[in-house]
Amino acid sequence: MSEMTDEQRRLARAQLPAGLRPETLAVRTALAPSQHGENSEALFLTSGFVQPDAQTSAERFASSEDFTYARTSNPTVRSFEARLAAMEGTEAAVATATGMSAILLLIMGLLKAGDHVVCSRSVFGSTLNLFAKEFGKFGVETSFVSQTDLAEWRAAIKPNTRLFFAETPTNPLTEICDIRALADLAHGAGALLVVDNSFCSPALQRPAELGADLVMHSGTKYLDGQGRVMAGALCGPERLIKDVFGPVIRTAGMTLAPFNAWVVLKGLETLALRMKAHSENALAVAQWLERQPAVARVFYPALASHPQHELAMRQQGGQGGAVVAFELRGDTPEAARAAAFHLIDSTRVLSVATNLGDTKSIITHPATTSHGRLSEAQRQAAGIGQGLIRLAVGLEHVDDISDDLLRGLSTLKHSK
Numbered sequence: 001m002s003e004m005t006d007e008q009r010r011l012a013r014a015q016l017p018a019g020l021r022p023e024t025l026a027v028r029t030a031l032a033p034s035q036h037g038e039n040s041e042a043l044f045l046t047s048g049f050v051q052p053d054a055q056t057s058a059e060r061f062a063s064s065e066d067f068t069y070a071r072t073s074n075p076t077v078r079s080f081e082a083r084l085a086a087m088e089g090t091e092a093a094v095a096t097a098t099g100m101s102a103i104l105l106l107i108m109g110l111l112k113a114g115d116h117v118v119c120s121r122s123v124f125g126s127t128l129n130l131f132a133k134e135f136g137k138f139g140v141e142t143s144f145v146s147q148t149d150l151a152e153w154r155a156a157i158k159p160n161t162r163l164f165f166a167e168t169p170t171n172p173l174t175e176i177c178d179i180r181a182l183a184d185l186a187h188g189a190g191a192l193l194v195v196d197n198s199f200c201s202p203a204l205q206r207p208a209e210l211g212a213d214l215v216m217h218s219g220t221k222y223l224d225g226q227g228r229v230m231a232g233a234l235c236g237p238e239r240l241i242k243d244v245f246g247p248v249i250r251t252a253g254m255t256l257a258p259f260n261a262w263v264v265l266k267g268l269e270t271l272a273l274r275m276k277a278h279s280e281n282a283l284a285v286a287q288w289l290e291r292q293p294a295v296a297r298v299f300y301p302a303l304a305s306h307p308q309h310e311l312a313m314r315q316q317g318g319q320g321g322a323v324v325a326f327e328l329r330g331d332t333p334e335a336a337r338a339a340a341f342h343l344i345d346s347t348r349v350l351s352v353a354t355n356l357g358d359t360k361s362i363i364t365h366p367a368t369t370s371h372g373r374l375s376e377a378q379r380q381a382a383g384i385g386q387g388l389i390r391l392a393v394g395l396e397h398v399d400d401i402s403d404d405l406l407r408g409l410s411t412l413k414h415s416k
């Protein structure tokens with residue numbers, strides 16, 4: 001003991017024992033603290049790193065293990081990557097500026113012109129556009145298939161299929177795909193499965209344990225969880241994260257800013273508690289909504305009425321997550337839209353907005369916002385009616401959320 005220098009003892013103390021549980025990893029996984037012994041991980045707001053001499057500088061630029069320039073890596077960003085990987089149960093993670101840039105990195109790293117992707121047609125709207133329009137321009141072709149019908153995924157496989165892309169549950173109807181079944185199908189075709197885990201977060205669902213090769217995140221949502229910063233990530237095996245995506249992000253620069261990394265790093269410490277509270281609030285609101293006469297249908301994975309309730313509960317650790325959708329009654333699309341607008345405009349507590357992943361509950365009308373650019377026929381096919389409302393249930397008292405909804409619900413034509 002006495003032969004160790006202070007520096008060696010500091011680094012030895014920072015090595016976590018094996019076998020720690022997810023809650024502990026979420027709080028403790030990070031790079032070693034600095035010589036100052038800070039207990040909360042430091043924010044390194046620096047774009048460059050000073051090297052001790054020219055030879056060391058040359059070695060560090062060649063290996064990119066050590067810090068040189070923040071487009072390649074920064075200690076705060078690396079702490080976030082290590083913590084998220086530990087929580088997802090993957091060997092490594094790479095942080096990106098946004099969720100969308102994580103998908104950009106994914107495709108730039110893995111695919112080339114002539115490759116083919118199979119993707120659920122119910123994924124996040126910008127994801128759909130990115131695959132259909134932007135990657136299409138570069139000769140990467142995507143087939144869009146049913147979220148829930150495995151036969152459609154199987155039928156879409158081609159000799160050049162390299163990637164399956166899935167997101168579960170979907171926005172806003174909370175449709176579930178079977179991650180393990182998709183992983184088996186992808187692997188049988190020699191393709192990789194990537195799962196967008198933004199809605200559940202690793203606190204509820206760990207796709208890698210179910211066979212997914214890569215897990216993608218919009219850290220903007222529940223990883224931050226307080227609506228403050230944009231962030232994204234890919235989690236997976238070291239040979240992909242370090243050897244495939246590392247060189248691309250270093251060159252292309254969709255790097256996560258250190259400040260944003262620090263905010264999300266600290267957000268991860270309370271993720272499991274927040275997701276549990278979000279899920280409890282959302283279930284209570286969903287059950288309450290099912291009892292309201294003006295509500296025709298409620299979509300929420302933890303309700304027994306959800307068509308994939310059992311799969312969802314098995315895959316999501318018995319929790320439903322924060323997002324609930326419900327359909328208001330209306331004799332015509334116009335009447336249904338008027339009811340939805342009335343309900344939204346009657347709220348005084350909920351935020352009228354289109355994002356999610358916040359402590360503040362958010363109410364959205366998908367047909368005129370996230371799905372507003374679809375034709376009425378496309379919207380019908382996607383099940384997005386004019387009477388549909390999406391709630392991203394936050395952490396307010398649950399009775400204040402339902403009271404706020406009741407302001408509009410109780411004054412609707414179908415309320416009795």
Ligand SMILES: *Cc1c(COP(=O)(O)O)cnc(C)c1O
Pocket residue numbers: 098099100101124126127167196198199217218219220221230231232
């Ligand atoms: C928000 C979101 C994205 C995009 O993430 P950004 O951080 O906004 O770029 C991707 N997938 C899902 C499921 C999302 O909710």
